[in-house]
Amino acid sequence: MKTALLIIAAALYAASPYLGVLPGWTPSVATVATFIALSLIGMNLIFGVAGMLAFGQAAIVALPGYVAGMLEASGMPAAAAIPAGILAAVAAARIVGEIFIRLPGTYFAIGTLGFAFVMEGVARAFPSTTGGASGLMLSREIVLGELGWYVLALATLAAGIACYVWFLRGSMLRTLRQVRHDELAAEVLGIDVVRTKLRVFTVGSVFSAVGGVFLAHYVGVVVPDSAGVIRSLEQLAMVIIGGAGSAAGPLVGAALVQWLFVAAGEAGRFEVLVYGAGFLLAVLFAPEGIVGLVRRGWAGLAPARKAAPISVPATPVPGVAAVRRSGICLKVESVAKNFGGLQAVDNVSLEVPFGVIVALIGPNGAGKTTLYNILSGIEEPSSGRVLIEDSDMASVPPHRRARHVGRSFQVARLVPQMSVLENVAVRADQLGFTSEAARLAAAGAQLAWFGLGELAGRRAAELGSGYHKLVELARAAVGEPALLLLDEPAVGLAPEEIERLCHFLTLLRERGAAILIVEHNVALVARIAERIFVMNQGRIIAAGTGPEIMADPKVREAYLGALE
Amino acid sequence: MNLFTQAIISGLMTGAVYALLAIGLVLTYRTTRLINLAHGETFAIGGVTAAALITAGVPMYGALASAVVAATAFMLVLHRFVLRPRAHWPISGLILITLGVAFVVRGLLLLWIGPDMVSFSRLFAGPPIRLLGGALPKQGLFLIALGFGLAAAVALFLGLTRKGKELLATAENADASQLLGVNVEAVRLLAYGIAGALGGISAVILVPLISVDFQAGLSMTLRGFIAAAIAGMSPVGAILAGLGLGLLEGLVTTYIGALSQDPIVFFALICLAVWQSRKIRFGGVRRA
Numbered sequence: 001m002k003t004a005l006l007i008i009a010a011a012l013y014a015a016s017p018y019l020g021v022l023p024g025w026t027p028s029v030a031t032v033a034t035f036i037a038l039s040l041i042g043m044n045l046i047f048g049v050a051g052m053l054a055f056g057q058a059a060i061v062a063l064p065g066y067v068a069g070m071l072e073a074s075g076m077p078a079a080a081a082i083p084a085g086i087l088a089a090v091a092a093a094r095i096v097g098e099i100f101i102r103l104p105g106t107y108f109a110i111g112t113l114g115f116a117f118v119m120e121g122v123a124r125a126f127p128s129t130t131g132g133a134s135g136l137m138l139s140r141e142i143v144l145g146e147l148g149w150y151v152l153a154l155a156t157l158a159a160g161i162a163c164y165v166w167f168l169r170g171s172m173l174r175t176l177r178q179v180r181h182d183e184l185a186a187e188v189l190g191i192d193v194v195r196t197k198l199r200v201f202t203v204g205s206v207f208s209a210v211g212g213v214f215l216a217h218y219v220g221v222v223v224p225d226s227a228g229v230i231r232s233l234e235q236l237a238m239v240i241i242g243g244a245g246s247a248a249g250p251l252v253g254a255a256l257v258q259w260l261f262v263a264a265g266e267a268g269r270f271e272v273l274v275y276g277a278g279f280l281l282a283v284l285f286a287p288e289g290i291v292g293l294v295r296r297g298w299a300g301l302a303p304a305r306k307a308a309p310i311s312v313p314a315t316p317v318p319g320v321a322a323v324r325r326s327g328i329c330l331k332v333e334s335v336a337k338n339f340g341g342l343q344a345v346d347n348v349s350l351e352v353p354f355g356v357i358v359a360l361i362g363p364n365g366a367g368k369t370t371l372y373n374i375l376s377g378i379e380e381p382s383s384g385r386v387l388i389e390d391s392d393m394a395s396v397p398p399h400r401r402a403r404h405v406g407r408s409f410q411v412a413r414l415v416p417q418m419s420v421l422e423n424v425a426v427r428a429d430q431l432g433f434t435s436e437a438a439r440l441a442a443a444g445a446q447l448a449w450f451g452l453g454e455l456a457g458r459r460a461a462e463l464g465s466g467y468h469k470l471v472e473l474a475r476a477a478v479g480e481p482a483l484l485l486l487d488e489p490a491v492g493l494a495p496e497e498i499e500r501l502c503h504f505l506t507l508l509r510e511r512g513a514a515i516l517i518v519e520h521n522v523a524l525v526a527r528i529a530e531r532i533f534v535m536n537q538g539r540i541i542a543a544g545t546g547p548e549i550m551a552d553p554k555v556r557e558a559y560l561g562a563l564e
Numbered sequence: 565m566n567l568f569t570q571a572i573i574s575g576l577m578t579g580a581v582y583a584l585l586a587i588g589l590v591l592t593y594r595t596t597r598l599i600n601l602a603h604g605e606t607f608a609i610g611g612v613t614a615a616a617l618i619t620a621g622v623p624m625y626g627a628l629a630s631a632v633v634a635a636t637a638f639m640l641v642l643h644r645f646v647l648r649p650r651a652h653w654p655i656s657g658l659i660l661i662t663l664g665v666a667f668v669v670r671g672l673l674l675l676w677i678g679p680d681m682v683s684f685s686r687l688f689a690g691p692p693i694r695l696l697g698g699a700l701p702k703q704g705l706f707l708i709a710l711g712f713g714l715a716a717a718v719a720l721f722l723g724l725t726r727k728g729k730e731l732l733a734t735a736e737n738a739d740a741s742q743l744l745g746v747n748v749e750a751v752r753l754l755a756y757g758i759a760g761a762l763g764g765i766s767a768v769i770l771v772p773l774i775s776v777d778f779q780a781g782l783s784m785t786l787r788g789f790i791a792a793a794i795a796g797m798s799p800v801g802a803i804l805a806g807l808g809l810g811l812l813e814g815l816v817t818t819y820i821g822a823l824s825q826d827p828i829v830f831f832a833l834i835c836l837a838v839w840q841s842r843k844i845r846f847g848g849v850r851r852a
């Protein structure tokens with residue numbers, strides 16, 4: 001049904017300029033819109049799917065036209081100049097990405113914006129090579145009739161959409177949604193955030209460059225404006241109006257906006273305002289664009305679809321067998337961390353053996369979360385060493401520790417729009433399964449093992465916070481990492497959920513995991529932890545079993561204030 | 565004529581404007597954690613309003629005052645009616661809104677005054693002051709004095725007065741400030757208002773020297789952001805960074821040539837980004 005509708009829609013679009021129904025929608029307008037749609041797939045991937053604020057993409061769209069045009073002017077045939085132009089543009093995008101993607105998102109936004117300013121300025125400043133303000137003429141070697149160009153545009157767009165869908169297959173879409181929603185959790189789950197974003201920006205820029213170089217050759221000229229900031233924002237506007245993050249969004253946005261301008265006649269001065277207002281209104285009131293509105297309308301008309309039950313195996317995943325390990329898993333050797341003058345962690349040493357639950361307690365601000373950040377690699381210790389399974393973690397980034405370390409957070413960090421199964425699968429993705437089926441099976445089995453199987457198909461947003469904590473525990477334990485770092489796993493849990501938590505923690509311990517928990521629930525800690533460390537003001541002030549700790553006057557002082 | 569002196573003079577003038585823009589961006593960033601991409605539009609709105617009103621025959625001081633009021637009102641409306649109702653949105657969504665607003669302002673200004681550069685006559689006419697072989701227009705001297713003076717006044721206000729300290733406290737932790745009795749929303753509105761006024765003031769003094777068009781906003785935002793980012797979003801640092809960026813631009817355009825000022829500030833941004841990246845050990849990840 002859906003496939004048939006899509007084929008009909010595609011055929012209608014292809015035939016539309018020859019039907020004469022829409023005033024002004026001629027084959028040449030349709031060809032331009034189709035090439036623009038091809039270039040917008042890049043913006044859609046980078047901004048719509050990955051959520052990166054690329055505000056200068058027009059520069060990447062125009063650059064291959066300029067490079068190819070200059071090469072053609074020096075005598076190179078178009079067949080060689082076009083790939084060279086694409087290559088140059090993608091290389092430029094890669095360099096911009098390498099410089100700005102490591103920094104917080106605002107830098108990337110401003111960096112790409114600045115890149116577009118520079119490209120437009122350079123295109124204007126060297127009239128002898130770039131044609132200056134009047135633009136650069138391109139080779140007329142490609143002799144195609146009107147229909148020929150239109151067919152080329154449709155064929156490249158179809159190929160582009162296919163590549164887009166192929167790129168996002170399997171775990172890629174899940175990975176990007178995780179990175180977009182929460183970079184820190186993504187990194188701790190084992191995703192190399194910087195590399196992933198660089199990859200998306202580079203791949204997206206290939207689409208931008210290919211669409212741009214064809215468009216430039218069809219129009220026959222590239223002008224400085226086409227590389228600039230306004231054009232970049234217009235491209236962003238088309239993607240948002242069409243539907244950011246959906247495969248059809250770029251085509252819907254490009255076709256609609258191009259047709260509106262033709263139909264309205266000479267837009268002239270109103271053009272900037274119309275784009276701007278369309279952009280702003282879409283961002284404010286229809287963040288999913290026209291495709292999103294249509295989809296919602298369709299869902300309202302069609303009878304509610306029943307969610308297909310996801311089959312969850314009843315037994316633990318084959319391959320994830322109990323690993324009996326012995327010895328010391330985590331060794332913290334005189335670790336210290338200071339932020340400016342504040343000594344957050346002060347000369348802390350502790351050990352967590354395999355098959356043992358160790359608890360870390362202490363009043364708020366004692367330095368427990370900072371210590372966790374050091375253990376998972378998010379913070380660098382000012383001094384001291386962290387050894388996991390006898391290897392020094394000093395230069396190991398968080399995503400490479402993930403194989404050995406599973407971490408949960410004080411406030412569970414799941415992606416609310418994804419299903420519980422997908423959330424858990426994000427960690428399974430990092431463990432070397434070769435097929436998507438195997439990854440989902442592993443995630444499903446993990447949920448089933450934790451007794452959460454019936455939640456697999458539910459969106460995380462629909463669940464209560466108690467279930468969030470349990471799902472996060474299940475996720476942290478995928479692949480049975482040697483070390484589990486759990487940050488207040490019992491906070492917000494109902495009594496019966498706490499029973500469940502204890503049950504799972506005990507099971508995991510029996511299977512050999514080293515477990516370190518930070519917890520305020522002292523009764524719980526005294527019940528399940530073999531050894532307790534008490535932290536106060538960055539230092540370990542006491543260590544021992546539950547009763548020993550409870551009897552320690554220093555601990556009571558730290559918790560209850562001075563007892564003199 | 566001494567090239568070096570001239571480069572320093574032009575650097576001081578642009579530096580004063582960048583300092584005003586940067587300190588405005590710092591104010592709004594530190595109260596709402598948002599990089600306001602429509603910030604430079606205060607400059608465009610101020611400059612265009614003043615030029616249009618003066619052309620229409622409004623007396624000079626009335627036109628300049630209206631221009632500053634328009635820029636201030638723009639920021640107040642932006643915060644109160646556009647951003648504040650959506651405070652729970654993710655930051656990237658809010659940044660997109662400010663970009664959309666910048667885009668719409670651009671479109672409206674184009675409709676109002678058309679695509680050409682506009683300007684108006686200087687407040688301080690007369691022959692330029694000769695100084696160490698350079699020429700400093702009287703208006704330029706006024707710009708340097710008022711620009712750095714105002715920026716310093718804002719920095720002092722933040723550091724020394726109760727309202728200013730409330731403002732910075734809001735930046736550190738809005739919830740805690742609220743509990744301690746700071747009217748967080750009023751403080752934010754104040755920050756946006758001051759930022760808008762500074763943008764408008766910088767426009768009404770600088771525009772007679774360089775003129776302005778409908779699309780000046782985003783490039784001013786870019787410059788303000790670079791200065792604010794170099795300063796690590798600190799108010800005092802923003803003044804120094806604005807000055808430094810202005811001087812760099814003045815020296816490079818004088819000695820290497822005015823290819824365009826954009827590549828220069830962009831190069832400064834690249835250097836900054838590369839420098840900042842050294843400090844980031846494990847990717848651009850925020851702390852838990």
